[in-house]
Amino acid sequence: MQTAHIGDFALGQSTLLRDRMAQVLPHWNDDVPGYGYVLGMHAFGLEETGLYARAEDTGRRALELNRRDPWAVHAVAHVMEMQGRIGDGIEWLTSRAPDWSIDNGLAFHNWWHLALHHLEFGEHARVLEIYDTRIRPAPTSVALEMVDASAMLWRLSLRGVDVGTRWQALAAAWAPLADDGYYAFNDVHAMFALVGAGDWAGVERVTGSLQRAAQETGTNGMMSRDVGLPLARAIAAFGRGQYAEAMNTLLPVRASVHRFGGSHAQRDVVQLTLLEAALRAGKAAQARALAAERTDLKRTSPLNWRLTARALESQGRADDAKRARDTADLHAAAQRTPRTATREAA
Numbered sequence: 001m002q003t004a005h006i007g008d009f010a011l012g013q014s015t016l017l018r019d020r021m022a023q024v025l026p027h028w029n030d031d032v033p034g035y036g037y038v039l040g041m042h043a044f045g046l047e048e049t050g051l052y053a054r055a056e057d058t059g060r061r062a063l064e065l066n067r068r069d070p071w072a073v074h075a076v077a078h079v080m081e082m083q084g085r086i087g088d089g090i091e092w093l094t095s096r097a098p099d100w101s102i103d104n105g106l107a108f109h110n111w112w113h114l115a116l117h118h119l120e121f122g123e124h125a126r127v128l129e130i131y132d133t134r135i136r137p138a139p140t141s142v143a144l145e146m147v148d149a150s151a152m153l154w155r156l157s158l159r160g161v162d163v164g165t166r167w168q169a170l171a172a173a174w175a176p177l178a179d180d181g182y183y184a185f186n187d188v189h190a191m192f193a194l195v196g197a198g199d200w201a202g203v204e205r206v207t208g209s210l211q212r213a214a215q216e217t218g219t220n221g222m223m224s225r226d227v228g229l230p231l232a233r234a235i236a237a238f239g240r241g242q243y244a245e246a247m248n249t250l251l252p253v254r255a256s257v258h259r260f261g262g263s264h265a266q267r268d269v270v271q272l273t274l275l276e277a278a279l280r281a282g283k284a285a286q287a288r289a290l291a292a293e294r295t296d297l298k299r300t301s302p303l304n305w306r307l308t309a310r311a312l313e314s315q316g317r318a319d320d321a322k323r324a325r326d327t328a329d330l331h332a333a334a335q336r337t338p339r340t341a342t343r344e345a346a
């Protein structure tokens with residue numbers, strides 16, 4: 001079941017993340033060993049299909065049976081991420097860290113989720129500290145870890161944060177995989193690192209791998225053709241400062257990104273890149289529209305309100321921009337006291 005669950009995840013089959021677990025629920029109960037893990041997987045599927053309240057309840061129930069299940073912790077962390085409950089998310093992950101962070105292969109990813117919350121608050125030094133000590137403490141060649149490292153550095157770079165030589169170290173770890181063309185989701189994350197490091201020869205290699213894969217008839221052929229290759233081209237254009245081209249390349253593919261797998265939270269890096277490209281290209285109306293999508297979906301996110309403020313500034317609407325910035329500050333202040341962030345507020 002776990003293998004199928006991870007398969008559904010990698011294939012972008014959100015509804016099956018949920019429904020495959022629902023198929024077996026009638027055959028399990030508290031008396032059967034492993035029931036907590038089934039609930040933890042079901043919780044993640046519920047979250048990825050937007051059923052947040054049920055996801056959180058199910059995840060919490062899973063943890064009552066087995067508080068050390070990192071996937072159930074992760075499912076609830078996703079709920080908090082999607083609902084913009086930043087204070088709750090930090091509290092959730094830090095208070096339970098002894099349960100999920102010790103001797104566990106998924107720990108780097110739950111640390112990545114914690115870093116996402118700190119990113120919302122603009123606490124970049126803390127994000128880099130988590131990156132250095134928890135997400136990328138050693139130069140491993142584990143693709144899952146490199147994916148999270150690449151995405152986090154890219155998100156920091158979108159905010160103009162100088163990440164030092166971290167890009168070079170990460171790009172060097174991706175380099176041996178650059179010709180594989182095995183999974184478009186990974187290739188796109190390799191592209192973040194190679195572009196970040198300014199390794200243009202590496203960028204060409206990954207682009208070539210995606211082009212070859214795009215000719216194939218299998219699942220990764222579809223992913224590379226429909227999602228991976230356009231994203232890779234957009235990321236490279238962004239890295240070269242060709243922001244209008246990056247934006248125009250991302251616009252037609254933004255609604256299909258789920259087809260190459262991963263979670264909503266992971267794929268949001270694509271939408272953030274699109275919005276940043278629009279801002280840097282001076283496409284104020286598009287940036288404003290994209291920012292409006294984000295604030296509508298996640299009203300308590302300081303980041304979304306700051307992006308809105310930048311878009312309004314590019315439109316020459318200084319007063320509205322100031323109001324958006326004040327809203328960002330209000331939400332950040334309210335959420336720094338975790339108890340004030342409730343489900344209702346989200």
Ligand SMILES: [Fe+2]
Pocket residue numbers: 074078109113263265
């Ligand atoms: Fe996740």
